[in-house]
Amino acid sequence: MTTVTGNDAALQTFDRTTARWGRLTMIVGLLISLAGPAYLVFFSGLEVDQTKILTAFLAIAGTFAVIWIVEPLTYYPILGQASMYQAFMIGNISNKLLPSALIAQSAVNAKPGTAGASWPRLWPSAVRPWCTCSRC
């Protein structure tokens, strides 16, 4: 192990902060996104049959349930912990977030002589293979 303790401490702080706040903001986002339709269904005065919601949800689950499970599992090694909470709240992962993150990475890596020892660990693990530093 060649890592300096200070670096590890900084990365641990980063992991802790993004885990705590990423999770918290995601839960809040989830609740607010459900609050809108819940208002329409329960409080707007529209006569909505609640079994219809269950039927509709099950029909959607029939098509997407596998993806609900598979996507977070397959994206984890690409994104890493911090970005998971960001990406799965914002959506448009493969067509917007990942390409943008990759291009941003390569733009920084393109500068000669700046390959730090461990800074790529700050970023989604996906970008590490593209890094030119000795550690990657």
Place this chain on the structure above:
Amino acid sequence: MHIPTAFDSGSTDILAAANTPILWICALGVFAVIIVQTLIYVRAVRQAAPAVGMTSDELKTSFRTGAVSAIGPSLAVVLVAVALLTVFGTPAVLVRIGLIGSVSYETAAASIAAGTMEAELGGPTYTQSVFAVAFMAMSLGGAMWMLATLIFTPLLKRGDAKLRRVNPAVMIVVPGAAMLAAFFALGFAELPKSGYHVVAFFSSAAVMGACLFLAKQLNLKWLREWALGIAILTAWCSPTWLSPPGCSRPEPVSEISKD
């Protein structure tokens, strides 16, 4: 407290229900949450950067490049979202398509949901109560991704740390392979759809390759930053070169899953 005139279960005036102030407040709330999360993340990155040898110049470049690169894909999302405004209303489109979900999932989910009530999006059977059920069901479906993420991420993090301790090389190879496979599978799935898809696929790949090659050879940093935008624009325009003048543009290339 509600305004009785705005809601009528049998009415097909979706926008009267879809533009309720409460829905607008929820849309702005989601906006606020994402902004707060971004600020927290940016601050966390800034604090960790010096300790890992990343200069503030590099930080600035990476933030700017990321932002510039996101313009192209975002425009593509906006164009499709605009077309859906009359079906879902502005607040629902903002939340479901702009902020949390994606066009392909939300429209598929909404039409599946409407189908279970023997209704059709935008048709004469698409009443306010059908909209409410479809909106609720697609939101619940979207929430499942977040729920799965909230459950799996801490578990995977533990496994990741263990794996890294045992064999760091694995965690370097796996993301690269996963990424390559993911992008290739997404692109490849589009190919059989039509000749236009094939042209779009290969022209964008060629332009991306050319941009990165030129950027490296001529040391053009800006070209690297704009490469994605240029590649997307090329892919977007390329099918029109094939079709005779006056021909309508084919459907935008879409993806199957949430993102």
